[in-house]
Amino acid sequence: MDFRKQFKIIIAGAGVAGLTLANMLEKFDVDYVILESHAEIAPPVGASIGLFPNGLRILDQIGCYESIMSLAQENAKLNYVRDENGKVLTTMNDMSDHLLKRHGYPMLFFDRQWLLRVLYDQLKYKDRVLTKKKVSNIMPTTGGVEVTTVDGDKIQGSIIIGVDGIHSTVRGEMFRLGHELQPGYFSSDQEDKVPAYYKCSFGIAQDVPGWKGGEQHILTGKGTSQLVVSGPENRVYWFLFAKLPMTKYGKDIPRYNKEDEVEFVKEHINLPITENITFGHVYAHRLSSTLTPLHETVYQKWFFNRIMILGDAAHKPNPIGGQGGNGAIESCAEFMNALIAKKNTQTTSLAVLTDREITDIFSQTQAARHDRAEEIVNAAHKSQALNAFEYPLLSNLVWKLAAPLAGDESVFCRLAEILLNSTTIKHLPLPYRPRALPFKDELPEKPVGRRTSKYVKVAFIVCMGQLIWLVGKAFRLPITDLGSWADSGPMGRRWTGSQELDWIIDMFVSVFACPLNGRNQAPKLQLVYFVSQLISPLLIYTIEGYRIGNQGTLISLPSLFTAGMQVQGIGRMAPIQAAFSALSSHELPTGRFVRPEVAMALIPALTLGYVIPTILALAPGNNIQSWQNWIALWQLAPPIFSTLTWAFSKALRWRITRDQSSSRDEAEETQKLESFDRYKTTDVPILQFVYKYAFALQATAHISILAYAYSHDISLFRTFFNLPNIFKPEWNLVDLSSEINTFFKFDQLFATTAILASNLYSVWDLRRLGYIRTREAFNAAVGVFGGQALVGSGATWAALWYWREQVLSNLGQ
Template identity: 40%
Template sequence: MGFKVIIVGGSVSGLSLANMLEKFNIEYVLLEAHPTIAPQLGASMGLLPGGLRILDQLGCYDRVREIVGDCCYYQPSLRLFNGKILNKKKPKTFSEQLEDRTGYPQIFIDRQMLLQILFDNLQSKDRVMTRKRVVRVETAENHVCVHTQDGCTYTGDIVVGADGVHSAVRKEMWRNGVESDPGSFRPDEDKALSADSNCIFGISKRPKSLPTSALQINSFFDGRNYMMLSAPGDRLYWFMFQDMDRTTGSETPRFTTEDEVNLARKHFDDQVTACTTFGDVYENRLQTALVSLEEHVFARWYFRRIITIGDAAHKVHPNTAQGGNGAIETSAVLLNTLLRRLDDTSKLSGQDIEDVFAEVQTKRFARAANALEQGRHTSSISTRDTFASRLFVHYLLPWFGDRIIMWLAVKHAETGPVLERLPIPNRHGVTLKHAGTVERPRSSKRIGFDELLCDII
């Protein structure tokens, strides 16, 4: 019997890892709780060059570009705190410049579309099982067992929790730790998730008042801000971020559809461009949701034969565009580290596996923590009409933002991981530098502009 991985969750991290394991003929099964693998929930996600490079290695990038087309070449529109609107058309968009430097643009895509691309790319689709809600995980000396709600049991060498911010695998990992090794996890870790903002996100038909050409809108108001981007199919991705009192754990509110509609109507008159209101966007909605934006990088991601990845381990603010990218990166680092250990033997001991997991967390923790801080800084400076916010939004962002953000975006990509045993793609004549071991980019903190990266990408 070879090495077997049980992936829980058909998320971006889960399906990315499945593709990676398949490339190296490592046995796996993926268990998804929902009835379909790629539901349309109204969510979009940003992909940066580092994440796109890994998707390219897996053979998924061409399909992403085919779907997105020229929608990624956004012209910017800014609505400042004082109501002034800046439309500054540029000879080359930010994404075109980024493509020249890294080989890849900045891309936004339906989360559903990316999940479908990852699933379609798999050769052994029968290894992906839906309606498999995990209820219990048990670790033993030589294996791990996963029990699902329908009465089935799956046995493997490791289980990977890729099941999102409210991960069942993470809860089972904590339970295993408390029962067999008290002190392995912080006693208050289940209360560590916090939120100080909420967001209505959605996908709308393009309002007739907006141009058909690709556009990115950033509009700033006291207590809230909007980001809107052209989407394939003559649609619009959009986010309304709003400040709220900080909450933790179970105190964090869950919202109803009525809550969402009431909040949206309250801001219908917000002028997001010279000729478009938020009401115009919302009334053209196709899918929407209102959620609290929970954030946290957990102190420990693994225990014995269990590891968490993606939002189950490091949940960051969506304004960083690093949630999905971070999930892909952690999957890649896990695959690389496993392969090095499996070179010697197909049967790893419990200690071997914990060593692998510890190395994964060591390589990824600082970068995930940096993304968390970026999100918090950006949320604060974008939703509060303060002197610092006006300085940033009125002067730094319009006049210096692109150059600083470009430099940071390139550095971010150059310090990101790759799949070390697959060819590195060359796009637009560029073979982007990479790092096997990822560290927090030192220079961005030194000049104090790391948070700028998040406001545009």
């Protein structure tokens, strides 16, 4: 029989993927029939489902979101990670509300049966859903397929989409036909390569004594982990994962019965969930439960002829990541994108599609989803391995050190890596939902591929490493010769009473004294210029340290870099900081946020801690001892700036909160509310004013010093460059002043080079992430280069950060 007179899609399976796909097809008036093996559409099989923003965004497009939100919901208000004894390792507040703010949709957890009911009720043609129709056999026909069910019915269609789960009959038939009709198309051992690393007890309990609603618990352990979530109607959803003694593959993966479940429960009945509740307490109040092995795989080929598999039949992650159902929804959306794109190229209808055109649709679907499906499967596998202490050293470092330090933004960022790269149905409107983070398909420009991004990052870090190596060649400060006040001989000051410490201070003061007291104007001019351009490094290292997205990284410790500038030189610290920034700096706009009181503290702290001491240290005075004191104090200017920033911000914080109630409950509630400040832009105008201040100071210094050099016939080349070959073992410089001047020139040169490279990498980073268009990136890069000559390195950096702040803050608006 020729089925080309009409186009009908046979959907095998009325689960989340099958019913979602049916709703999508109805939006485009594409005929379909669903074959469901169960006797009812939403059977009470005891499973729960987590819906994340990537899945909800697509469900919103097909009109199901409001119905889903109308279900009884209980969002998790407290999210805990606990150790194997039930003791808290980390706590996070209002995760679902944060996801709503960040992505426009919350995280929902409820009975899978309820979602199936919503999807089914949304269907216009419910008569197209056939129950008790388990697929038994598939045969290709001219222009279509013929499906035989277990009860002997034969259903004809143009194509069949198998969304019938990990034990997919459609996949088995597809492999059979592939081996028969096109040997070699599928590898003969594909099913045998599917691994199972864990088994899982999951189910639904209700009215568990002592259970607190609105909580989610992740339990870590040696070889086990748990995910236990509060649900509506006083429900508790649990997943208890236990690592198999050895990885099983394919046909060797066991299937469990009720007797196996009883033994599993006995083995783990005393496993803590909290310090007061065990797995046994939850299991005793179960409504339903199941023990199952966990397949983890992404099949290499999802289609043959006019057959395609989607959802768990094609890509099955560990459920710890909550992306199984969401990933299936995404796959259905990509299938629709390919189908409707092909439909729009037809002059007649889909009924005339050839086998080659059907293959194109299937191929485009898999191409759009395969890598992302692998990403989701791999991410879930790594998460499970981390929770179950497969690598104890790594798990201990993460859960007992890194996670408590990093804060909740790092958790949201890891989630965003999965959520933001999701798809939509391209030919359906997307309802407006305000969100702080745009999905990747909403960005101004398509992000650069991961491989290219990785290569550029590695190249940049290698270049910074090369600079650090060159610094080691160039820095040849004669430490033992230092300690004199220019040509006046040793200072011999008693600064502290400690001879060793006094010598160190004499050494630092001596480094400044030589160029400032010398007769040659060029070294003095170079030093004045150099220290004036250190405002931006001090300021921006500090700002980056206070950004919420940099918590838990070395970037969050700006004093390491600012103090290192004085001890090791900015020429060495700039490439080190740039490399760490490229490795670990925040990428999401929400990580940009700096508390307003910190932003307000920056200008007074910078002025008192660095600008004024610098002016007094550089300005010669009649009182030599007083001048020496200012030069000595200047050595502490960076840590003084950091300390003043901290102190002023704390004082401002106290002033803001002093009128509020000091009760513990109200203080905790205020802290929770303030965690949502990262989605505001109250800090942006303050920070931009700070950048203007830094720009004005450094640009003025740059222009004034260049003008002075020009008017006094001082060679800029000799002042800032004219350096010896760093690869020569001996430089034979004439005196100590020349050696110090050479050190400062190299320090400035390497610092400027590292900062210039870091500025350009920051522009690249914005383009890589899709936050700016290519032309904007090009213009910004030109501005960075041009700014070096026009306003100087420091002012250019301040201007770049002014613009960058605006770019990041505007993305979520």
